[in-house]
Amino acid sequence: MPEIKVTPLGAGQDVGRSCILVSIGGKNIMLDCGMHMGYNDDRRFPDFSYIIQNGRLTDFLDCVIISHFHLDHCGALPYMSEMVGYDGPIYMTHPTKAICPILLEDFRKITVDKKGETNFFTSQMIKDCMKKVIPLNLHQSVQVDDELEIKAYYAGHVLGAAMVHIKVGSESVVYTGDYNMTPDRHLGAAWIDKCRPDILISESTYATTIRDSKRCRERDFLKKVHESIERGGKGENEPEGPNLLLHGADGEG
Template identity: 30%
Template sequence: MIADDFVFINANGLYCKYGDFYLDPSLPVKNAVISHAHADHAISGNTEVYCTAPTRAFMELRYSRYAAKIFNIVPYHTSFNVNGVQLTFISAGHMLGSAMVLMEYNGAKYLYTGDYKLQPDATCEPIELGAADVLITESTFADPKVIHPDPVAEIQKLNSIQSNILLGAYATGKSQRLIRMITDHAPQKKILVHHRILPINKIYEAAGIALGNYQLYGRKLMKAQDNFVYIVPPFTFNSYIRATDVKRLFASGWDNLQVNREDSLFISDHVDWNDILTAVKQVNPKQIWTLHGNGKHLQTYFGDNIFVKLLN
């Protein structure tokens, strides 16, 4: 039987009162189940954290000894119990170590997606979707107007750009995906990475992920005008607003983060409208609960066929 109040949002984030734990809390809590290591989902200071091994590695890199007091590392498909609720991590396909959280309580299954994507990605585990009574889904791009283009075709745009490229990307997850894709689909480009991206790459490589060909940025290299793509995190990208003799691009699914009228690079690590509909078909839920975006389009689309509740 579905409990309408199985999870709800309070001052600390998304809370499961039946198991007394939070899913990706926004403030430090006693028990935190972390879906993946992006900073808006994995904060420091929690007492006890349940996550995958890569998520712990990223959190400890970012937060050092403040990452958490206790880490409980749980592999995919290994069930564990938190105060009477059975949980299982399954791959979300969002970045290395990202997990959906399947929660089972009183005969009902609740699948919390965290951030997820259906697009292929050689730098993380492929997404897995299974049946659940309630799909608790992010709705970042849950709009019929948002259909993400083919990421390979987007990367291949770089082949026609003759100048050096300053490529903005989030340091964790997106940068590693870009390195792999550029290596595979724009092989004549020479990839440079910002020094803050390098230790994240090392975590990927330690996990057995082959990223491809890259080297640490050097100023003299960029001056050579030799087909370089320099991947930098957002704060560095923004500081290079007056950079000359380079093409500035930002890899994102958001239209407002595209920085050139003549060139765009729409590469998203989130599901778009069609992907969410595909996920719903595979999960086959009785109810959909939405987070991190506007779920009203899903309410309209499903009408009386599936109950859609907006948690935020």
């Protein structure tokens, strides 16, 4: 088997600050650069010391690839590029590039402007970071250099979410952030070409969860909506999730 080294810089044994360093065929690729929302100090960011103890990030990394725009997968990007120091290419899909800076700025306002925290990236740092982004098209092979090739595939998790197939010579790795295999009303199921990677790195937060069928979930969901409305309550759609927030007039539901 080819010598491929996988080093979690974050999210190795917890949820949040997803950041995986893959060394394959002499190339070093950072997969996601997320933030842990449960900390208010440097623990919120991935442990970049593993890399910078041997020199600059730019000299060590060949590229950074972001799977999607959720902050646990992209939230540390401006910190990494503008404060730690990285000037190399950052790859993400077009929708992720469009939405990512909006979420980063929103979180910056909460963290800095409202909570008054320091040692955090600025609005200008977000803009400077996004200038380094190279957008990816799904199913299109991109030659990062003469040896390193990447190809993004539809992950079905949120708009723009991608899985990525990384190839260096005859060696390859497939990486997924969050993905979804069950199509719903607005997103399709994840899909990737048939391949035989040497290593598969997969999100596994809910890997052992056994869920009811989609039909059962929708039936139970509609039942709760009707019950709430019959009590005089309201059904309000939650912007960032498929469920509804049910507000009953009596404080229940």
